[in-house]
Amino acid sequence: MKLLRIYKDYIYDLILRNQEKDGETLEFWKARILYTIILFFGPFSLLAYTPALIITIQERIWSILILDTVIFIVLNFVLYSRAFSIVTKKIFIVICLYILGAGLLFFMGNFGPGILYLLALSCFSALVISKPAGIATFYVNLGLYLLIGFFLHLKLRVFTGLEYYDFESWMGVGANLVLLNLVLVYSINMLVTGLSRKIESEYNMRKYIEKENVELQIARNRAEEADRLKSAFLANMSHEIRTPMNAIVGFSELLHSRQVDDDKKKRYSQIILNNSELLLSIMDQIIDLSKIDAGVIRIDQQHFSLNEFIEPLVSNYKLLCPENLVFSVDLAEDLTEMEVLSDPNKISQILNNLVSNAFKFTPEGEVRLILEKEGAYLLFSVQDTGSGIPAHALPKIFDRFYQVVTHKSGVGLGLSISKSLAELLGGSLEVSSEAGKGSRFTLRIPAIS
Ligand code: ADP
Numbered sequence: 001m002k003l004l005r006i007y008k009d010y011i012y013d014l015i016l017r018n019q020e021k022d023g024e025t026l027e028f029w030k031a032r033i034l035y036t037i038i039l040f041f042g043p044f045s046l047l048a049y050t051p052a053l054i055i056t057i058q059e060r061i062w063s064i065l066i067l068d069t070v071i072f073i074v075l076n077f078v079l080y081s082r083a084f085s086i087v088t089k090k091i092f093i094v095i096c097l098y099i100l101g102a103g104l105l106f107f108m109g110n111f112g113p114g115i116l117y118l119l120a121l122s123c124f125s126a127l128v129i130s131k132p133a134g135i136a137t138f139y140v141n142l143g144l145y146l147l148i149g150f151f152l153h154l155k156l157r158v159f160t161g162l163e164y165y166d167f168e169s170w171m172g173v174g175a176n177l178v179l180l181n182l183v184l185v186y187s188i189n190m191l192v193t194g195l196s197r198k199i200e201s202e203y204n205m206r207k208y209i210e211k212e213n214v215e216l217q218i219a220r221n222r223a224e225e226a227d228r229l230k231s232a233f234l235a236n237m238s239h240e241i242r243t244p245m246n247a248i249v250g251f252s253e254l255l256h257s258r259q260v261d262d263d264k265k266k267r268y269s270q271i272i273l274n275n276s277e278l279l280l281s282i283m284d285q286i287i288d289l290s291k292i293d294a295g296v297i298r299i300d301q302q303h304f305s306l307n308e309f310i311e312p313l314v315s316n317y318k319l320l321c322p323e324n325l326v327f328s329v330d331l332a333e334d335l336t337e338m339e340v341l342s343d344p345n346k347i348s349q350i351l352n353n354l355v356s357n358a359f360k361f362t363p364e365g366e367v368r369l370i371l372e373k374e375g376a377y378l379l380f381s382v383q384d385t386g387s388g389i390p391a392h393a394l395p396k397i398f399d400r401f402y403q404v405v406t407h408k409s410g411v412g413l414g415l416s417i418s419k420s421l422a423e424l425l426g427g428s429l430e431v432s433s434e435a436g437k438g439s440r441f442t443l444r445i446p447a448i449s
Contacts, residue, residue, distance in 0.1 A: 011039050015086060025203055026196040030128050031086065037128075038079050038089070045072055064112075067103045071096045090129050094137065097121040102144060109164030115177060118144070122181050126188040134185045141181055145174040236401050240282055240411045244275035251275075278409055285413040289400070292420045299343045299424055306338040306378075307331075310371065313348055317355050317369070325362055330370040340378060340447045346421050347380070347445065350429070353414040354382040354441045360408055362386030362438070377427065378447035383440040389433040397431055418443075 015035040016028075049072045056065035078084050078092040097117050105114030118141050126134025151158070152167040165173070251268040254260060260268070291297045314329050321327040351369070358367040365385030372379045389397060389404055396402045398419045403412040415429075422429040427445035 008039065010080075011035060014038070014080070014082060026192075026199050029195075029199070033128050034086065034090065037093075037124075041079055042076060045076060061107065064103065064107050067100065067107075071100050094121060094125055094129070094133075097124070098137075098140070105144075105148070105161055106159040107161045109161035110173075111164065112161065114161070119177070119181055119184065122185050123188055126185050127192065131189045131192065134189055138181050138185045142178055145177060149174055233400070236411075237282075237286060241279065244279040244282070247275040248272050248279070274409075282411055282413075285411065285417060288417050289413060292417065292424075297421070297424060299346065301341055301343055303339055303341050304344050306340050306371070307336045309340070309344050309347075313351060314369065320356070320359065321367070322359055324364045325359065326366045328366065328368050330368060332372065335371055335373060338373070338378075338447070342378075342425055342445055342447060346425055347443070350418040350421055350443050351380060351382070353418050354443070357414065357441075358382050358384040358386065358439070360410070365438070373447070374444075376446055377444050380443040380445075381440055383438065385438040388435040388437050388439055389431070390435040394431060394433065398429070 012035065015031055015038060049068060052068050053065065056062070056068065075092060075096045079089055084092070098121055101114050101117030101121060103114070104112035104117060108114060122134060122137040122141060125137040148162065148165075149167065149170055151162055152165055152170050157163055251271050255265060255268050255272075288297075310329070310331065318327055355367065355369065362384040363386065367385075368381075368383045370379075370381040370383060372381070387405075393402075393404045397404075398415050399412075400416045401412040402416075403410065419429040422443055422445065425445045427443065430442045430444070431439065432442075433439035
């Protein structure tokens with residue numbers, strides 16, 4: 001029992017192991033048939049060979065003895081050896097069966113199983129190799145039958161097996177054989193073609209369903225993620241709105257109380273003003289975000305001069321620059337005359353955010369706006385000598401609501417919006433930074449000169 005299992009496993013490894021990955025395709029089923037044939041071939045060929053051996057020795061038919069022995073050894077060796085591919089094994093089966101069939105027919109005539117072998121050869125080729133192989137073996141058999149007919153007609157009885165026939169009887173037998181061979185090859189080919197179509201369509205259908213399932217799962221995950229993000233967004237937003245609102249309401253109430261002197265009134269009004277501005281900017285950012293999410297942000301491409309675009313922005317940044325900082329601009333000489341095709345409002349929205357962040361996170365030193373051209377791209381870099389961003393925070397810096405420190409004003413939406421806008425402009429927003437040394441944010445947009 002154990003020996004049988006080892007034998008079966010060996011043949012399985014030999015023929016089917018590599019076919020498994022193809023699933024149940026026609027090739028897989030052909031390999032399965034070959035697997036079954038090879039499984040039975042060894043014991044059966046031994047069963048067929050042993051009596052043939054005894055008879056041929058007794059009858060002294062040396063030619064058949066040699067033929068049988070050579071084919072028995074060669075075929076067993078090729079079929080069971082790992083050194084030969086499946087295709088080689090199939091070709092060997094066909095060649096050996098053919099030699100054996102033809103030899104038996106020539107030497108034993110209707111006393112041997114030659115005709116049976118030749119018919120089996122055609123069926124095997126059509127079933128396990130291919131449709132053309134089946135047809136080819138039919139033609140080879142037809143040629144052989146005609147050759148025998150030709151020998152008999154000329155009364156050339158060079159082979160012992162032909163003595164059993166005369167021309168007329170062979171014509172009858174041959175015609176039957178040809179017809180039977182044709183019907184068998186034709187039916188098998190038809191069956192294989194039909195099965196092949198069926199298996200292929202089922203296989204395609206299964207693949208399609210599997211693909212659809214994967215896509216459905218992805219869509220479901222996305223929907224769940226979107227739902228989760230939306231809830232997180234709402235929770236974050238209500239928190240961010242509540243903080244300045246509380247300050248506005250609280251200090252407005254304090255303003256009404258009688259004990260408040262003028263100094264305090266001034267301070268409270270300033271707090272109310274600051275928080276109102278923060279609230280407004282939060283509202284603007286929420287509107288921007290929802291427009292980006294809804295895909296309704298319009299990019300208004302126009303031609304404009306880089307110099308004319310940057311000048312008012314720079315004057316504004318100089319005005320806003322805190323006292324302990326120096327703001328400077330690097331604009332290469334050859335860029336001053338440059339004409340750009342892009343959306344100037346979106347670029348200034350991104351730059352405003354980058355520069356105001358640089359002012360906010362640079363206690364002292366310098367903030368520099370650098371304009372460069374790199375191939376077909378225009379680069380706007382905002383570089384500061386501020387607090388920098390620690391390496392662990394860099395991968396999350398463009399995430400919504402992400403803030404390295406929470407004690408500064410802001411809600412952590414500006415960079416996320418800026419990055420989306422940069423991508424809408426066909427460009428990108430990148431960061432390089434070192435904690436304690438400063439940061440450099442670079443907006444890269446396609447531009448024409
Ligand atoms: P906000 O500035 O409103 O918090 P942003 O999305 O613009 O939101 O920025 C997110 C976070 O990235 C900031 O809270 C800050 O921690 C960090 N950051 C942005 N710019 C800089 C900078 N120039 N230097 C240091 N940290 C920065």
